[in-house]
Amino acid sequence: MRRVHLEPPGAADDPAVAAALDRLAPDPADTSDPAVAPDAPDGLGDALVDLSDLVVQAARAGATALVLEAEPAPTALDEAAAAQGFEVTRTTLQLRCPLPVPPERRGAVEAGPGPTFRAFQLGRDEGPWLDVNNRAFAWHPDQSNRTSDDLAALEAEPWFRTDGFLVHDGDDGRLDGFCWTKIHDRHDPPLGEIYVIGVDPARHGRGLGRALVLAGLDWLAGQGLADGMLYVEADNQPALHLYRSLGFVEHHRHRWWRRAIDRPHDPGPDPR
Numbered sequence: 276m277r278r279v280h281l282e283p284p285g286a287a288d289d290p291a292v293a294a295a296l297d298r299l300a301p302d303p304a305d306t307s308d309p310a311v312a313p314d315a316p317d318g319l320g321d322a323l324v325d326l327s328d329l330v331v332q333a334a335r336a337g338a339t340a341l342v343l344e345a346e347p348a349p350t351a352l353d354e355a356a357a358a359q360g361f362e363v364t365r366t367t368l369q370l371r372c373p374l375p376v377p378p379e380r381r382g383a384v385e386a387g388p389g390p391t392f393r394a395f396q397l398g399r400d401e402g403p404w405l406d407v408n409n410r411a412f413a414w415h416p417d418q419s420n421r422t423s424d425d426l427a428a429l430e431a432e433p434w435f436r437t438d439g440f441l442v443h444d445g446d447d448g449r450l451d452g453f454c455w456t457k458i459h460d461r462h463d464p465p466l467g468e469i470y471v472i473g474v475d476p477a478r479h480g481r482g483l484g485r486a487l488v489l490a491g492l493d494w495l496a497g498q499g500l501a502d503g504m505l506y507v508e509a510d511n512q513p514a515l516h517l518y519r520s521l522g523f524v525e526h527h528r529h530r531w532w533r534r535a536i537d538r539p540h541d542p543g544p545d546p547r
C-alpha cells in the first residue's frame with residue numbers, strides 16, 4: 276500500500292489535485308486491511324522523482340503539506356522520499372512470532388499463579404475499557420480519544436469476538452488491563468493479531484502487560500493459529516522490550532513522511 280495524502284485532507288477534493296494524485300500514485304493494490312495487503316509493485320519511488328505537478332496543484336488548492344505513506348516501506352523509498360525533501364514523521368513495525376510461545380520465552384508468568392482474565396462483556400465493559408484505553412494511549416496517534424461510537428463500530432465488525440477480547444479486573448474490581456485479539460483468516464497463513472493491548476498507567480511495571488500478551492497469544496494458538504502478529508510504534512520501548520522477549524521479530528515497516536508546501540508566491544499589487 277502506497278498513498279499520498281494532503282494536509283488539510285480536503286485539498287485532495289480539488290479536481291486538479293485529484294488528477295495529479297492519480298497520475299502520481301495509482302494504486303490498484305490498495306486495501307483497507309494492511310495485514311492482507313499484497314506487496315504492491317514499488318512504482319511510487321520512481322514517481323516521486325517529479326512531484327512538481329502535484330506540488331503546484333496542491334498549493335493552489337490551499338494544501339500546506341504532502342504526506343507520503345507506505346506499507347511495506349522499503350529502504351529504496353526512504354532514499355527517494357529524502358531526495359524530494361520529505362522527512363520521516365512516523366514509523367510503525369509489524370512484528371510476528373511463532374505460536375505457541377515456547378516455555379523458555381514465557382518468563383515469570385509461568386512461575387506462579389498469575390493474574391486471571393475474563394472475556395469482555397458487551398453492555399458492561401465499554402465505559403471502563405474506554406477509560407483505561409484512553410489513559411494508556413493518551414500519547415498515541417490512532418488509539419487515543421476513542422469514543423463509545425468508535426467502540427460500537429468495532430463491536431459490529433465481523434471479526435469481533437468477546438472471547439478473544441481478554442480483560443483483567445484489579446483487586447478493587449475495576450478493569451485495569453486488556454488484550455484484544457483479531458484473527459486475519461483471509462491471510463495465508465492466517466495471522467493472529469494482538470490488536471490492542473493496554474494496562475492502566477497506574478499499574479504499569481507489575482507484570483500485568485506480559486501476562487496479558489501471553490494470554491492473548493495463548494488464546495490465538497488455541498484457535499489453531501501458528502503465526503502471531505502485531506503493530507507497534509517504532510519508539511515504544513516498553514512494548515518493544517516485552518514483544519521481543521516473547522519472540523516477536525520485525526516483519527516489515529509502515530512509514531509516513533511529510534514535506535511542507537510553500538504558499539504560492541503572491542506578487543502583490545502592481546507597483547506601476
Ligand SMILES: CC(C)(COP(=O)(O)OP(=O)(O)OC[C@H]1O[C@@H](n2cnc3c(N)ncnc32)[C@H](O)[C@@H]1OP(=O)(O)O)[C@@H](O)C(=O)NCCC(=O)NCCS
Pocket residue numbers: 382411412472473474475478479480481482483484485486506507508511512513514516517520
Ligand atoms: C506495554 C504495556 C502493555 C506493558 O505493560 P506493563 O504491565 O507495564 O508490562 P510488564 O510489567 O508486564 O513488563 C513487561 C516487560 O516490559 C519491561 N518494561 C516495562 N516498562 C518498561 C520501560 N518503561 N522501558 C523498558 N522496559 C519496560 C519490563 O521490564 C518487563 O520486562 P521483563 O518481563 O523482561 O521483566 C504498558 O506499558 C502499556 O499499557 N503501555 C501503553 C499502551 C501500549 O503502548 N500498548 C502497546 C501498543 S503496541
